[in-house]
């Protein structure tokens with residue numbers, strides 16, 4: 001079969017991965033089943049499934065051809081530039097082994113925890129929740145956290161790009 005024929009008849013066996021912001025999907029369940037049970041498109045992936053199938057943590061390759069969801073290369077530039085993350089999380093280990101007082105108490109009524117050692121960001125997507133007390137449940141939360149703490153004024157797209165980069169570490 002020629003590629004055009006495969007496309008015309010919809011025979012390509014590897015449809016795109018499901019993602020909350022990319023409605024068409026269905027690598028895990030065939031289309032016919034999703035039509036019958038729409039909830040399957042956002043099914044609960046608590047166990048048994050490899051990372052590549054978790055809609056909330058799309059594989060890097062998936063992000064690379066859907067830059068709207070966050071772009072790894074743009075995220076890398078931000079990380080080492082405007083967002084200043086690399087000042088405390090420098091490559092290759094993405095940590096500086098130093099203590100930093102983020103002064104969270106500027107924003108809360110808590111007393112604050114004083115200086116805390118930086119964590120490595122290698123493989124960070126696999127170890128939620130984040131920060132020493134687990135106050136950030138997702139990588140999106142940590143980006144928002146540092147956006148406030150560091151006064152970065154990142155745009156929504158820039159936040160997505162940083163998350164995409166951290167998924168790749």
Ligand code: HEC
Pocket residue numbers: 079083084085086087088089099100101102116117118119120121124127129130131132133139142143146147150162
């Ligand atoms: C001033 C130094 C500093 C800068 C700049 C900084 N971080 Fe951090 N980062 C820390 C410290 C210290 C911690 C540990 C804080 C805690 O546990 O409360 C941390 C923790 C984290 C964690 C959680 C790690 C884990 O294992 O729980 C993530 C994710 C993270 N930083 C991402 C970023 C990103 C993204 C940026 C840039 C937007 C950034 N950091 C900028 C110092 C910094």
